Amino acid sequence: MRHPPRLFALLSGAALVLASSAFAAMGTASGAAAPSCTVQYSVAGQWAGGFQGALTVTNNGAALTGWSLGFDFPAGQTVAQGWGAKWSQTGAAVTAANESWNATLGTGASVTAGFIASWSGANTAPRGFTLNGTPCDTGPGPDPTPTAPAPTPTPTPTSTPTPTPTGPTDPTDPVPGAPELSVIGNRLTDQNGATRRLLGVNRSGGEFMCVQGNGIFDGPVDDASVRAIADWKANTVRIPLNEECWLGLDNIKPEYRGAAYAEAVKGLVGRVLARGMTPVVELHWTYGQYTGNSSGCADVHASCQKPMPDARYAPQFWTSVANTFKNDRRVVFDLFNEPYPDRATSTTGQAWACWRDGGTCQGIGYEVAGMQDLVDAVRATGARNLVLVPGIAYSNDLSQWLTHSPTDPTGNLAAAWHVYNFNACSNEACWDSTLAPIAARVPLVAGEIGENTCGHGFIDRVMNWFDARALSYLGWTWNTWNCNSGPALITSYDGTPTSFGIGLRDRLRSLN
CATH class of the missing domain: 3.20.20.80 (Glycosidases)
Structure with a gap:
């Protein structure tokens, strides 16, 4: 800023990460399943009635010149606004479609989009991820409700084990005073x-x-x-x-x-x-x-x-x-x-x-x-x-x-x-x-x-x-x-x- 001539709020919460990988059938009995996409979901901050979330999707298939990520919120969460994508929601179904500046998603490339949403009762993690209609997960993720510990998931042969947060998923207590950032x-x-x-x-x-x-x-x-x-x-x-x-x-x-x-x-x-x-x-x-x-x-x-x-x-x-x-x-x-x-x-x-x-x-x-x-x-x-x-x-x-x-x-x-x-x-x-x-x-x-x-x-x-x-x-x-x-x-x-x-x-x- 130029000068005259003489001249916390904290949205706390450790990120809770859900990584899920989808596997598309190869069409052969002996071949290993080929991953089509990987989605990482995190809650960066949560407060009474609202939270901030982010999704990073990695395209493991052919290069895309336009993309649409779909998923369901199983507990009535509603997206209020978002960035990094064009967001829409019908009932439980949420869609994040590319912006003009991030439409290209090459093989192995990732894109991140974020949002603010409301919740009540339980803030259960989204599920049913798809990228341009192709499934990106095979089962539900952990439940990041802030008042109870997250259960330890049981790995299955067809899905990647979901990481379990260490300790309860209550928001982390901030250090008192000025922090080391x-x-x-x-x-x-x-x-x-x-x-x-x-x-x-x-x-x-x-x-x-x-x-x-x-x-x-x-x-x-x-x-x-x-x-x-x-x-x-x-x-x-x-x-x-x-x-x-x-x-x-x-x-x-x-x-x-x-x-x-x-x-x-x-x-x-x-x-x-x-x-x-x-x-x-x-x-x-x-x-x-x-x-x-x-x-x-x-x-x-x-x-x-x-x-x-x-x-x-x-x-x-x-x-x-x-x-x-x-x-x-x-x-x-x-x-x-x-x-x-x-x-x-x-x-x-x-x-x-x-x-x-x-x-x-x-x-x-x-x-x-x-x-x-x-x-x-x-x-x-x-x-x-x-x-x-x-x-x-x-x-x-x-x-x-x-x-x-x-x-x-x-x-x-x-x-x-x-x-x-x-x-x-x-x-x-x-x-x-x-x-x-x-x-x-x-x-x-x-x-x-x-x-x-x-x-x-x-x-x-x-x-x-x-x-x-x-x-x-x-x-x-x-x-x-x-x-x-x-x-x-x-x-x-x-x-x-x-x-x-x-x-x-x-x-x-x-x-x-």
Whole structure:
């Protein structure tokens, strides 16, 4: 988000996996049965009257140019909405048909789709899977009702034994306080395996005050002000940082750079942790002169949002930050605020290549550090902390994130997305087509949500969409600015909300 001139709810539950393989007759007495497809079913989160499920189907037969997965819900469950497929239901029969972007399903290829559904009485696993009419299972799966242990199934010669969860299928108890977050499939999980969501606010100031010579943070960051955030029932605070201030470059006043700046940041991180919340440290403003399309400033220094991080200092920044926090996996790393190489390049393909690989990028006059460079810098320190990776178009476009995502040896990456009412991808149709496929594969975190209306009608829609899918979001911003230009969540650091902030505050409290 650009700035003025001066300037949990937990849907817990370990995944319950049902893997079933279908066998089609070969037509010979002596030949072994040939599998036609494999379906994996999981419940990522369950709550009173509702749950989130996912299905991954692997095609073991001939390549398909269109597919339709069918199954039955035997206990009256009803699909309310879904993603990754076109969902429909008639009585107990549910169908998930391909979208245009995932219609091709080659031999050995898999596709995943997810849904939100209601249940009552018992949440029995679906059965009777078919792929384009060909059976994919031969018997019922386990019953993932959360209040009783799952029975141990008896294998038969014609079906693959269904794995039995270890212990009762009650939702796993989350660890108290801020968790050490890990990526399991498309979920964020804590040390106990409980599903976690990042729900909270941004605390702006650390990115601009120091480079403007006015301090380190904009407003108080003492324990009372952090407690006020926790009183909203937030569980996460995102902390934007300035590259030059952290590294102590000599264009920054001595009292606001280097060790003084880093100690102030560590102090805020510690107070956030002490209040049981997750701190997200994020690289916001960086070095490098850019005067092209949508330039925020002509300054070579880190005094505005640049289209991409620079190769000169950004890897150094992340090496230093990762070394500082690598022994505390409760701290999350957000690689770069809002990349916009698409404003400088001729094609979207060039923008995504620049985003991932960096180097010499069209229209950008400095050497760029790509997202892969920054992931490499973090992991080279031995840090295993969760890393958030934003998209392009000011983090509002994730359309090619899966295709271009950087490689992480720890597998601990999540996608970061930003949205305001004035962005291009700011409606449910775009979220269904662009975000849902991402959320079906990796954890999705809306690092900034906001609007410039001084109301909360738009973020209400965003939160509705994200809540329905048990995803994460953080409001911009916990600062006492004018809510039109900020936008600002509060009028006072005691937590008094603006008209805009009321929407986020009330939602966070309702989820707790």
